Amino acid sequence: MAKINYNYEKRAREIEKEKKKEEKRKKKLAKNSVESDTSEINNEAK
Numbered sequence: 001m002a003k004i005n006y007n008y009e010k011r012a013r014e015i016e017k018e019k020k021k022e023e024k025r026k027k028k029l030a031k032n033s034v035e036s037d038t039s040e041i042n043n044e045a046k
Helices: 006-045
Strands: none
Touching: none
């Protein structure tokens, strides 16, 4: 019987975590840039 390759499953989980972390980081950056853009617009209007 073949031995189960747990390292492959572990690496797949690690890659998935990295993808989620990267998506979260991009989302956060986009949110911050939108907030800074709106605050700049509000400051110019005053």
